[in-house]
Amino acid sequence: MRTERVREVTSHVVLMLGVLVSLFPFYWMLVMASNTTPDIFAYPPKLLVGSHLLENMRNVLSNIDFFGAMLLTLIASLGVTVLVLFFDSLAAFAFAKYEFPGRNLLFGILLVTFMIPSQLALVPQFVTLAEFGWIGSLKALIIPGAANAFGIFWMRQYAKGAIPDELISAAKVDGAGFFRQYLTVGLPVLRPGLAFLGIFTFINVWNDYLWPLIVMTDPNRLTLQVALQQLNGVYGTDYSMVMAGALMSVIPLIGVFIIGGRHFIADIAAGAMKF
């Protein structure tokens, strides 16, 4: 009994230290964003939250089109997420629950595409989009990522276990075609899986850097991450303002995550266990 107690206490000590390390950079971001740049350069450094946060945030807004970039990023992230959820779940439903000639071959090809690292074909991807005239437009951010192998593979695993065959047979007896079966039987059952895939996709697109850096060449139409780096590059000496920008860029996602992240974390772990 006593050893259990000791073990519990030591665990919490270790975990609290880890939490401090995990969360300290956010605190430090806030400290820098709420002090003035001369304060940041001073020695000894200020370790407490200051009173210049609003002023620094106003400076961000007057130097870059922050909300424009945020809106663009939001549209791209939502666009990709909605398309991925639809295309991936539809394909996964077909792969998981129906027999059709070539199914295993197609699924095998899908698995092979997994292995290709995204940077391998970076140059020709850029050239292809340039041929289409999509460079600088939202299409370049949304269309290439509108369906992906990971999502289909993951949703198929989920659909196999979650959708009972009887429900599909019943829908067939009622005269429902494939797409109606997907809408009335597939989608409702797949909802928890869709929630995970949606959050996962949204976070990835929101935080992506290399791809938007390459394809969003119009300085007035940048994603949040690229705009933030622009702010850093051009006004790099005004540290407190750059940090205010960084703080403003991370808050929305973290806010959403604290509210809805618990299931997401459990699903990430469960996915790794199937590997």
Next chain:
Amino acid sequence: MAVSDALRSPAAVRIADEGPSQRPNKFKQAFPQYVAVAPFFILFAIFGAFPVFFSIWLSFHSWDGIGQMKWVGLEQYSYLLTDPTFWKSITNTLIIWVLSTVPMLLLALLIANSLHNATRFRSFYRIAYFIPNITSVVAVTMVFGSVFSNNFGLLNAFLTSIGLDKIEWLSQPWGIKIAIATIVAWRWTGYNAIIFLAGLQAISSDIYEAAKVDGASSRQQFWQITVPLLRPVILFTAVTSTIGGLQIFTESQVLFGASGSIGGPGDGGLTIVSYLYDNAFGSNQFGYGAAIGWALFILIVLFSIINWRLIGGSDDERITKRVARRAQRKIAAEKAGKEYADAH
């Protein structure tokens, strides 16, 4: 694995038995299913397969993206092999990978073990440990860049306050690598800990009970039961960290991209992908960029195979049984040894 399962399922066999006359009808009937899976394959053909083949073709050419493509055969590759900057980008990437991955996985194991033992505040811990992973690399790199800053960084302020000399972290090749590795480890330790935790929770408590009966200490239990049984999960984290580690780019780009030299002072932070980016999109050498892409691909395949060989390889169930047997034997032997020592 999934594919071979499906091949063996009775329904698939039935299709094969029905003979050729039924076939066209089958295809026709399956039309909706083909429509359902088509979007992925169409998008992949345009934005995945075509670029991959095009990049082979491209890597045999010299091209600035605007003018005529000039056939150069294997010249890009032979230049690549003798290009000291390319080799530097590989060693940099590997050093950053080791500096980040080794402490990261060990810390993650420690945290996961503590999470497993702790019964309270679990949801709070999970969220707190996962938040770094969903935070953008760009913002995080800016914060760490200031912490490691040569003149006013928190780290140097700390060193000064305890009477040590400042270290010019972001001006020296090693300082740069440590800074980048710290950012990577900070973002991924919690993620890996959560994965390890799921692995720990899947281990049956019977094995631990049996070990306890045999008198195994908690340290023995950890190294002889927990770690071996976590092998499949460790393999997963090792493979994903390797693939991610070889593709490091954003950190050095955010730290040094604005300074005009993407690798930073002495190219200390030049990674493979940043060298690819710099050649293709900085100096418009598309052919050379494509060749670097293929080198990266080969490296990823190579390291994934090495990981697989080192950590994985055989099927879970057998490992579980073998490990459990080995653990019990070893614990019993140690106990016997101890009793022998105690007796004498």
